[in-house]
Structure formats: structure tokens, C-alpha cells
Amino acid sequence: MTIKNDTDQVNQMKGGDRRMDYEEELETKGYIDCLLHELHEQPQLIRQTNIEEVVERTKEEIIRDGFHGYELRRHVFRMILRIDFILTTESVRLSQEGRDAIDELRRIANGQKKEDPRRFLRIRHFLAQRFQHHMQ
Numbered sequence: 001m002t003i004k005n006d007t008d009q010v011n012q013m014k015g016g017d018r019r020m021d022y023e024e025e026l027e028t029k030g031y032i033d034c035l036l037h038e039l040h041e042q043p044q045l046i047r048q049t050n051i052e053e054v055v056e057r058t059k060e061e062i063i064r065d066g067f068h069g070y071e072l073r074r075h076v077f078r079m080i081l082r083i084d085f086i087l088t089t090e091s092v093r094l095s096q097e098g099r100d101a102i103d104e105l106r107r108i109a110n111g112q113k114k115e116d117p118r119r120f121l122r123i124r125h126f127l128a129q130r131f132q133h134h135m136q
Contacts, residue, residue: 020108025068025072027104028072028076028108029059032058032105034126036055038097039052050086051083051086055079058078062075073108073111076109077110079109080105080109083102
């Protein structure tokens with residue numbers, strides 16, 4: 001799955017694509033956390049610092065500026081463009097959960113509906129554990 005990166009597609013997101021609801025915003029932030037967790041779990045020698053920096057910077061901007069809806073989607077879109085560039089120019093080793101999180105973030109950035117929910121059970125399990133940990 002590739003991201004639609006032409007300017008018309010980005011401009012259409014505001015009015016043409018469906019709006020982000022609260023649940024999707026939480027899910028987006030969870031996928032970003034999942035991706036960061038997977039990147040931090042890698043041994044230091046093979047850590048993907050470029051991707052890690054992009055994801056951490058985006059997360060900080062989202063938290064600091066309190067992005068919601070279209071602005072959140074736009075920031076995720078930009079993050080995915082950067083990640084896709086890194087993935088095409090560098091040799092990157094990611095876990096399946098990391099790749100699934102990127103796929104889900106790419107889907108959200110493109111304004112697409114969810115695919116088969118069974119495909120991402122591991123990420124959903126991770127998010128459930130993460131949410132439970134934060135509630136304690």
C-alpha cells in the first residue's frame with residue numbers, strides 16, 4: 001500500500017474525506033505509541049534512529065499543540081511520507097507489529113476505512129495492554 005502524496009489528495013482530505021472521530025484519534029495515537037515501542041525494543045546496534053526521530057518529533061508536536069481531526073491526520077500524513085522515504089532509501093528492519101502500525105497509520109493518513117480487523121490483532125492486543133497499564 002502506498003501513500004497518496006500529491007497535493008490535491010492532501011487538500012481533499014479536509015472536505016472530501018471522512019472526518020476523524022474521537023475513537024480514530026485515540027487509535028492513531030496508540031499506533032504511534034506502538035511504533036515507538038517497537039523501535040525502542042530493537043537492539044542499539046540496529047536501531048532505526050531516523051524513523052525513531054521522525055515518530056518522536058511528530059508525537060511531541062501532536063501532544064504540545066493538541067492536534068485533532070484534520071490537523072492530526074495532516075501531521076500523520078507528513079510523518080508517513082518521511083517514514084516511506086526512509087524505508088525506500090535505507091535498509092530498515094522492523095518487527096511485524098512495527099510494519100502493521102505503519103500500515104495502519106498510512107491508512108489513517110489516507111483517510112481510508114479499516115481493513116479486516118483480524119489482520120491487526122497483535123497491535124490491538126498491544127494497545128489493550130498499554131491502555132490497561134495507563135489506567136492503573
